[in-house]
Amino acid sequence: MRTLTTPLTLDKVSRLNSGDIVLITGTIYTARDAAHKKIVEALPPHQNFGCGGVPFDLKNQIIYYAGPTPARKGMPIGSCGPTTSSRMDDYTPTLLKNGLKGMIGKGKRSDEVTKAIKKFKAIYFVAVGGAAALLATKIKKAKVIAYPQLGTEAIYKLEVKDFPVIVAMDSKGKNIFNRKKKG
Amino acid sequence: MREVSANIFPSIVADLVKEANYRLPFGVKRLIVEFSKKESSPLGRYIFKQMLDNIEIAAKKGMPLCQDTGIQEIFVDIGRKVRIKGNLEKAINKGVSKGTKEGYLRASIVKSPLFERVNTKDNTPAVIHYKFISGDKVKITVMPKGFGSENAGDVKMLTPSQGLGGVKDFVLQVVKEKGPNACPPLFVGIGIGGSMSNVTLLAKQALIRPLNKSNSDKKIAKLEKELLQKINRLGIGPQGAGGKITALNVSIEDFPTHIGGLPVCVNLSCYLLRYKRAII
Structure with missing residues (x-):
């Protein structure tokens, strides 16, 4: 079990290996399909600022692919587990090129994303899909910082403590998905 | 004829x-517990532990098990000796909204799926299937289906000559290619x-068949066993x-073709x- 605080650095990322269990503490940002589309439209080469530009500095940050359920009174957030990462694959290389360092989601990634992760020395974590009520207990604060009109797909700034993830693809290009089958 | 008001x-x-x-159906939870003991990969065991903890937390706190509270797939089996007074479809959708x-729960349904994709904000309309059965009862089953797994399904029109081998190959190919993204261990x-x-x-009906059958x-x-x-x-x-555990159960339903x-x-x-049933 390893611990990690945000923002990330090249040094912190290089020390993690595929298969490591990691507890993350600090700030992370949610973004799903619709928010990715908007962020990429605001970045070069499109640079369409009609939607207000990139809502946070991507440099060394982690994006969590998640769309939570509504929060009950007195709770920071509702259930908040990872969504399928591959739907974000078309956008990810652009985000990594612009400084994004980490992603949390579930499932496999495309070859393009795998290459981009290695090239930009980034990291891809998976959280346990469906463990949404458990993961919500690790989120201490949540605030919508962009695209409130998208509802659950808005960008939330989350403060997490000991948020449990597994390194699925490390900065050296190793991943947990292509291992040889066992018995 | 027994009369039942749609208002209920x-x-x-x-x-x-x-x-x-x-809350998961009892049989589903029991199966997860049972299979978790058979997993030998350390990472697999760690993941199973989080899954089981999550099930406890969700039930205790009254929180959705998963943030994807699904498209509401609803099966209504109506006894032939029952007459339903009023608009049942409207009443069901009112219930989904409520x-x-x-x-x-998360509102995950959008209308105009190809163009505007505007969220209906209350998960309506539900996908409703009606069937007539014997007796004077109405059996209603609500199955919230998340799209992480729904997107991973597939259909194929095989030819008769492809036969049993073709069916097996297709099932294994779908699980191999799309299973990892569908939150395994899977129900197939x-x-x-x-x-x-x-x-x-x-x-889909195969998925909600009682697990002990x-x-x-x-x-x-x-x-089913072989697959x-x-x-x-x-x-x-x-x-x-x-790891060793990729699926928890395989169920097949067939029909003449x-x-x-x-x-x-x-x-x-x-x-x-996830599903829950009531008999009225």
Whole structure:
């Protein structure tokens, strides 16, 4: 079990290996399909600022692919587990090129994303899909910082403590998905 | 003829929608516990532990098990001796809306799927299937289906000559290619026969068949067992992170088909196979 605080650095990322269990503490940002589309439209080469530009500095940050359920009174957030990462694959290389360092989601990634992760020395974590009520207990604060009109797909700034993830693809290009089958 | 007013359905459906999202059917939970003991990969065991903890937390706190509270797939079996007074479809959707709001469920349904994709904000409309059965009762089953696993399903119109081998190959290919993204360990629902439209419904109905029952046809029951063993030799493991346990159950439903075809559908469910039933 390893611990990690945000923002990330090249040094912190290089020390993690595929298969490591990691507890993350600090700030992370949610973004799903619709928010990715908007962020990429605001970045070069499109640079369409009609939607207000990139809502946070991507440099060394982690994006969590998640769309939570509504929060009950007195709770920071509702259930908040990872969504399928591959739907974000078309956008990810652009985000990594612009400084994004980490992603949390579930499932496999495309070859393009795998290459981009290695090239930009980034990291891809998976959280346990469906463990949404458990993961919500690790989120201490949540605030919508962009695209409130998208509802659950808005960008939330989350403060997490000991948020449990597994390194699925490390900065050296190793991943947990292509291992040889066992018995 | 027994008369039942549609007015009673909104509150019944609202409760089913909430309950199905908070608590797993007993048999589903028991199966996860049972299989978790068979997993030998350390990462797989760690993942199983989080899955089981999550199930406890969701039930205790009244929180949705998964943030994807699903599209509401609703099966209504109406006894032939029952007459329903009023608009049942409207009443069911009223219940879905009520349950979504009261239960703090995520609104995940968009209208104009190809263009505007505007959120309906209350998970309506539900996908409703009606069927007539014997007796004077109404059986209603609410199945919230998340799209992580729904997107991973597939249908194929095989030819009769492709036969048993073709069916096995197709099922294994779907699980191998799309299973890792569908939150394994999986429940695998398979439809065989009928037409292109009803083979997909058969696959979904297979998912909510009682877990302690195999298909009544012995040859098909044998195929269910064989496919489960073969899937668990793929090595995908919990969450696709490698391991022995890739699927928890395989269920097949079949229907007569045309002389020229052999339709097959695979509908995958994540380990959180959610449904709740009421008999009225």
